[in-house]
Amino acid sequence: MAIINSACTCGRKITVATGADSMSNHRKDGKQAYYPEHLPSVEYNYSIFRCESCGKPASETVKGYEYDL
Numbered sequence: 001m002a003i004i005n006s007a008c009t010c011g012r013k014i015t016v017a018t019g020a021d022s023m024s025n026h027r028k029d030g031k032q033a034y035y036p037e038h039l040p041s042v043e044y045n046y047s048i049f050r051c052e053s054c055g056k057p058a059s060e061t062v063k064g065y066e067y068d069l
């Protein structure tokens with residue numbers, strides 16, 4: 001479990017949360033990705049699928065957010 005301050009290959013800063021630090025169950029490996037200036041909360045919980053800057057799948061462009069299967 002960890003909070004990783006990562007970024008997309010385009011430079012967009014993206015935070016990756018794993019294990020107990022993640023609030024997401026969308027993925028089997030439990031990882032959650034979010035924009036550091038928009039922290040997920042109980043009211044607004046989300047996980048990035050595509051980078052908002054370049055539109056590429058975050059699982060392919062964000063270090064630490066690749067699938068752990």
Ligand SMILES: [Zn+2]
Nearest residue numbers: 008010051054
């Ligand atoms: Zn990007």
